[in-house]
Amino acid sequence: MGESLLRCAMLNRPWFVLILFLVASVVTSAIGGLATATSVNSWYLALAKPSWNPPSQVFGPAWTLLFGLMAVAGWRIWLRRDRPGARTALYVYAAQLVLNAGWSILFFGMRSPGAALVEIVFLWSTLVWLLVRFWKIDRVAGMLWLPYVLWVTFATTLNAAIWRLN
Numbered sequence: 446m447g448e449s450l451l452r453c454a455m456l457n458r459p460w461f462v463l464i465l466f467l468v469a470s471v472v473t474s475a476i477g478g479l480a481t482a483t484s485v486n487s488w489y490l491a492l493a494k495p496s497w498n499p500p501s502q503v504f505g506p507a508w509t510l511l512f513g514l515m516a517v518a519g520w521r522i523w524l525r526r527d528r529p530g531a532r533t534a535l536y537v538y539a540a541q542l543v544l545n546a547g548w549s550i551l552f553f554g555m556r557s558p559g560a561a562l563v564e565i566v567f568l569w570s571t572l573v574w575l576l577v578r579f580w581k582i583d584r585v586a587g588m589l590w591l592p593y594v595l596w597v598t599f600a601t602t603l604n605a606a607i608w609r610l611n
Contacts, residue, residue: 467516
């Protein structure tokens with residue numbers, strides 16, 4: 446009973462919950478990073494890529510920023526979890542973290558741009574759904590979510606081009 450009360454007390458501290466959202470982002474990023482590390486300096490370099498493929502140095506900072514924005518957006522929805530649709534949005538938020546890591550596993554870990562393309566379409570659809578929900582629940586959360594949707598839109602196009610070229 447004491448442990449349950451402690452857990453409940455910690456979850457009622459907004460800053461503690463923000464840390465949990467940030468940790469979830471870091472874990473997702475680490476899983477994706479581990480999968481990416483298996484191929485980014487070998488297999489990926491040998492792939493044909495479109496001329497508009499960004500330099501490798503862009504991806505780390507971009508994802509670091511995006512994971513931070515995602516965490517804060519999710520946290521803001523958690524703060525409004527009593528509003529209609531917020532709890533469902535939080536469950537879908539968790540699902541998109543799994544899909545996010547899954548893309549790296551498929552593309553880099555399994556070296557399958559085709560399977561990753563199918564998966565990223567599901568991820569993108571989930572992110573757009575969340576954007577609409579977040580915007581309705583908390584406009585700031587929606588604005589924080591938008592760069593992620595735009596980046597994954599770009600990533601989907603890039604994934605499709607790499608799949609087509611290879």
